[in-house]
Amino acid sequence: MKILVVGAGIIGMTTAYYLARDGHQVTVVDRADAAGAETSFANGGQLSYSFVAPLAGPGVLSKVPGWLLDRNSPLRFRPRLDPNQWRWSAAFVLACNAAKSRQTAEKLLALSFLSRDLYHELAEQEGVPFEFARSGKLVMHREAKSFDDARAQTDYQATLGCHQEVLNADQCVAIEPALADVRGEIAGGIFTRSEDSGDCRQLCESLVARLRTQGVVFRFGANVTRLITRGDQISAVEVDGDLLEADAFVLATGVDAPRLTRPLGIRPLLYGLKGYSLTYPLVPVSNAPTVSVTDLQNKVVYARIGDRLRVAGIVDMGDDNTIIRPERIATLARQTEALFPRLSASGAPTTWAGLRPATPEGVPLIGPTRVRNLWMNIGHGALGFTLATGSAHLLAGMIAGRADERAKLFKPTY
Incomplete structure (x- = not known):
């Protein structure tokens, strides 16, 4: 055909x-x-098969007012005279409940596990090059409540075939030594060895x-x-x-x-949720993570892609273009410097912005x-x-x- x-x-x-x-x-x-x-072109670089819970989770709505009042928050909403924005937002609010979130997560896990098998086939059997690495992923929690919720989610996901490890702060640093400088800020972490990374472009x-x-x-x-x-x-x-x-x-x-x-x-x-990324060039002495890291509180992901570190995050809703906002890039840069103060990149990062096409659920x-x-x-x-x-x-x-x-x-x- x-x-x-x-x-x-x-x-x-x-x-x-x-x-x-x-x-x-x-x-x-x-x-x-x-x-x-x-x-x-320059997305987060993580292949996160076990971390596919939707943005519309049961605890999201309570956090939105604080995010909207913080100019450095991971989410920013720009109201527009756009019926599609309000239709999408209303449907998103209705999806922010535990039952719907679990139902969605179960669907996405079934799809992501299929993707995982196919990516391994592409990279290791078909030999398609894209800086593929079986890097594993560490989700770092800074708050005890967030960590406790993650432990419960880990127990639930184990029933769906996810194999994850619950770590204390010392174990997180042992898995990823580049986090040693923020050891005191880590409440705990969830590590999944089966996660991968690569260069999407x-x-x-x-x-x-x-x-x-x-x-x-x-x-x-x-x-x-x-x-x-x-x-x-x-x-x-x-x-x-x-x-x-x-x-x-x-x-x-x-x-x-x-x-x-x-x-x-x-x-x-469908609505475009604008996100940003930085890509830092690395040298052998750079103190960059080799494991993919997610800073859950700041909603920022870090992935090693060959000799580069990709940093991605932020959700800007209502900013339906790919103009790079300096203040949003500055936020990502500050968070990167705070998490990896001895990164020692070989030059300034390249910047990027793109629109993620999202459904409300x-x-x-x-x-x-x-x-x-x-x-x-x-x-x-x-x-x-x-x-x-x-x-x-x-x-x-x-x-x-x-x-x-x-x-x-x-x-x-x-």
Whole structure:
């Protein structure tokens, strides 16, 4: 079958990979000049298969007022005259309960464990290069209450197949010596050996190189202006005035998907949550972590990617562009310096901002739409890198008609 994939970020690229592996004739279209050039460009770098609890958790709403009053908080909300923002916010509030959060976490764990197996296959059997490392992940807690809640969550997740270790402060430092300077600030930590890290953009670029040898066609710098319908299906996409035809179409365009589907009466509830990252160049004497670290209180993640340290965090809602706000970058830099005062990077960090395409509940939309040959793979939020291979594999299976009970958990509803 001839399939056109719109979007060449990590979701689009992995989708193209598994579709091509099924023998389809695949074309990938993206408005950027290269794969992984937008949201996938400089994300957190962590592959956090066991830490997929949604942003809409039971304790989130009580923290929001404090976050909104703190200019350095991990979350900032800019109200706008945008009906979609308020629809999304209302749905988010309704999702902030324990039952919904657990239900979502169970869905995402099933998908992330599939992703984990597929990433290991990509890196270790297929030999696709992307600075993949079985680094493990340490979630550091600064508050006793937060740590106690995490211990309880660890017990629950053990029933779902997660193998995690509960550590005291000394054990945290033993696992990651770069945290020695903040030993007195650590209430405890949760360490998961099965977590990985990698370079999301490099994986996108490596998949382009691999797929070109398999006949996949790429059109970069190509703006998709609309979907052309004929009867109950899509006949073509309009790309800079040209019409590209196919038998089936997949939208992996992140926050841009609603623009294309709105004329069809399909309105996925999606919003771009802006995040930032810093990438520090390292040298052999740099005192940077080798284990992936999450500073839970500040909602910042740290991942070693080859000879670089990636620092990522912050959620800005209502800032729907990729303009880099100096004060937000300064916050990340201060937090990095406080956590790793002897980092000794070899130069100033590079900065980045991107829009994470999130659904209110945190569950991505993977599967068919009411238009017969139009499929979606969108809405992964901050977990796009972690869930990409599993999502793409599920979608390819749906298109091929392969049965998989996990697929039922993610089919889009509007």
